[in-house]
Amino acid sequence: MIAIFKREMRAYFTTSTGYIFLSVALALSGIVLGLTTLLVKSSDTGMYFSLMLFVFMIILPVLTMKTFSEERRTKTEQLLLTAPISTTQMVLGKFLSCFCMLLIMLAINCINFIPLFTYADTTSSAVTSMPPNVAMIIGNLLAVMLVGMSFIAIGIFISSLTENQFAAVVITIGVLLVFLLIGIFNGMIENNVIRTILGWLSIYSRYTNFTYAVFDIDALIYYMSITGVFLFLSVRVFESRKYN
Amino acid sequence: MIEIKNLVKRFGNHFAVDDISFTIDDGEIVGFLGPNGAGKSTTMNMITGYLSSTSGSVSVDGYDIFESPVEAKRLIGFLPEQPPLYIDMTVWEYLSFVYDLKGCDFNKQKHLTEVCELVKVLDVKNRLIRNLSKGYKQRVGIASALVGNPKIIILDEPTVGLDPKQIIDIRSLIRNLGKKHTVILSTHIMQEVQAVCERIIVINQGKIIADEKTASFNNAINQNTRYRVKIAGPSKEIMRHIRSLVGIVSCELHGEREGDAFSYDIESAQNIDIRKSLFRALADKGWPMLGMEPIGMELEDIFLKLINTKGGKK
Structure with missing residues (x-):
């Protein structure tokens, strides 16, 4: 597992993938932060973190697309699948490397918050001009990390289904979009039963509490479960492919 | 193991x-x-x-x-x-x-x-x-x-x-x-x-x-039963004569030609080495043999042979 993780991290930084991911992710994040806080003279980061989900929806699939598709296309998966490691270890190694890239991105991204503190007006009485709430930022960072983690698991699962990277990225964005839209439009549905069922699938609605600075344990467990389920499904994909 | x-x-x-x-x-x-x-x-x-x-x-x-x-x-x-x-x-x-x-x-x-x-x-x-x-x-x-x-x-x-x-x-x-x-x-x-x-x-x-x-x-x-033999002389008579020898299964003209010499593909029955008798037969008739080489078996031939020798194993 460690070997795969190390190889993946190395591959991100010896090829262009890692740099492209980091630069695009940081650029988009910076633009969103600038538009939602500095430009409107507000230090409230709630809107910023909500929009980050859409940024993730576009950039995380780029990170996960080649995890397994590329291995399958170039047949290198044969090395991994005949090595003395379990399929679970293989999937976890891949997952950890993507997750680590996400953490690197979020860590660098913290620089973006500095202006919010330096430009804050401590004398003003308006809430939006005060320095941002540090606890809220940390809570939100944890939350986007959790959401990103579940997006990565979904992306890895889809990557394990196809040998075409492009298909993987498009399908992943599509699936994540559906997940997000379910959350947004769920409120409009009258029928309680359908609403509850769709509520289980709604990645977005769990997240809203975090933007109000409430740390939601239910949501934490929810995102962990989504991650677990999709990683488990990826393992099953490899187990069942043996039979074809 | x-x-x-x-x-x-x-x-x-x-x-x-x-x-x-x-x-x-x-x-x-x-x-x-x-x-x-x-x-x-x-x-x-x-x-x-x-x-x-x-x-x-x-x-x-x-x-x-x-x-x-x-x-x-x-x-x-x-x-x-x-x-x-x-x-x-x-x-x-x-x-x-x-x-x-x-x-x-x-x-x-x-x-x-x-x-x-x-x-x-x-x-x-x-x-x-x-x-x-x-x-x-x-x-x-x-x-x-x-x-x-x-x-x-x-x-x-x-x-x-x-x-x-x-x-x-x-x-x-x-x-x-x-x-x-x-x-x-x-x-x-x-x-x-x-x-x-x-x-x-x-x-x-x-x-x-x-x-x-x-x-x-x-x-x-490896028991070779097929040879490609180059013989100078009248092809029809040569073929007729070779076919009449003991142990020969078939003799066909192979396309190659060098002056008045032709190549023949000759197959013998199993367990018989026909090379010596073939040489003598041709020498008696005064048809010089210019070359002889065994024809190697292709994988397909081996399969046929293996399947045949194993009887009904297929």
Whole structure:
């Protein structure tokens, strides 16, 4: 597992993938932060973190697309699948490397918050001009990390289904979009039963509490479960492919 | 020791491997011989746990590949048909990754250097695999199978796409490996198994049609009964005369012509060496024989012969 993780991290930084991911992710994040806080003279980061989900929806699939598709296309998966490691270890190694890239991105991204503190007006009485709430930022960072983690698991699962990277990225964005839209439009549905069922699938609605600075344990467990389920499904994909 | 019992692999309605059983003892060099699509790769993929079987079992030193895959896989070094190389890594980085992946516990530097020396890739160890020639890539693939000193080495068509010198190198390498490891290799080239292996398993259409020591295999197929003979003289009379000799099954004109001499393909009955009698017969008639060469058997001929000699085994 460690070997795969190390190889993946190395591959991100010896090829262009890692740099492209980091630069695009940081650029988009910076633009969103600038538009939602500095430009409107507000230090409230709630809107910023909500929009980050859409940024993730576009950039995380780029990170996960080649995890397994590329291995399958170039047949290198044969090395991994005949090595003395379990399929679970293989999937976890891949997952950890993507997750680590996400953490690197979020860590660098913290620089973006500095202006919010330096430009804050401590004398003003308006809430939006005060320095941002540090606890809220940390809570939100944890939350986007959790959401990103579940997006990565979904992306890895889809990557394990196809040998075409492009298909993987498009399908992943599509699936994540559906997940997000379910959350947004769920409120409009009258029928309680359908609403509850769709509520289980709604990645977005769990997240809203975090933007109000409430740390939601239910949501934490929810995102962990989504991650677990999709990683488990990826393992099953490899187990069942043996039979074809 | 590898024990394979009643192994079957079905793809839809097609039986890629159809109920094969055999045992390979420690230290053997075994060749799987068969035409493309015979089921060689599928069998190897099942032994290494890349594919699962439809039914039947594979056990490696007592570990069932489906029930305790990690233990069984640890004993096997595998070179698939297409070497699984990460082309954006250097040779050394790649082998070092394989070393970590297999969870080896030797002196890494020393072990990898030994492996590289053995397959002669030490001089390219810092080059990207992407930029290597096919022969080198193949050798790096073999190196990755050797990393960790597995007891059993499985090589799927190790010499495909190599030039004649590289083929000779790889064959002598495989013979050397046979001193310390159990080696299984697959090929569709008969000379290859004859040159390298101690035991030959012939597979066709998913079934084993022969499983013999190389020596007895050679005896069975090497009896040549077909010769291409170049004779100067009147072709019609020559053919008529040859056909009248004892033990001749057929005599046909082969296209080649050199002056007044023609080439003939002559086939004799089994267990009869017709060369001497043919020579005398032609000498008596005053038709000089300009050349004689045995016509080697093609793989297809061998299959026919094996299937025929085994009677109803098919």
